[in-house]
Amino acid sequence: MVGRLLNFLGLSLDVCPVCEERERGDLPLCRECAGKFRCEKPAVKRFVPGVKSFKAFGYYRDSLAVAVRKLKFGSFKPLAEFLGQVIEHDLKEFMSQTKADTLTYVPVHPLRKFTRGFDQNEEILKGTGISFKKLLIRKRYSKPLAGMKKSDRERNLLGAFAVEDPVYVRGRVILVFDDILTSGTTSSEVARTLLKSGAGEVHFYFLCIEY
């Protein structure tokens, strides 16, 4: 309770951002919370147009959901590196499975990157230590999609992305990283954009899946 209050006031940086109770130690979260991040390999059958195959590390629940929210909305950047290390092995496995040529990510709009201070997907990938390339730009500053109807989501995202340099896309197998799979609207729009620029195949790897 005291930890929670101190954390809320921003007075203690030593409190774990996930449980908001225990001390952190050397990691950006406490040892007990850190131990809960295990690959769940969710078996989710969902058709996402344009996406050849996808895999996720876990479900959007418990510690993983808290960590993602803290990273995105609490701007707790050190969690990105930790999450990157956590997914590294599974992501590498999926990269070789899909025979991906290039690993990239779904970017946030530059304005959001500015207000948040960083792009969470980019930072998570940096944490994996795997080499990746920024292929996409987000052209439109869209409202958060949560709570929107599917048709509104689709309209909101249509043409929202562009490929920076098609030379790195043409004929290649691209693996895109994103933090959460919800309706699949974003992934589908990203895949459509990449395929339009000549990508051979588009696969996705998600940190978590909302179910």
Ligand SMILES: [Zn+2]
């Ligand atoms: Zn904790």
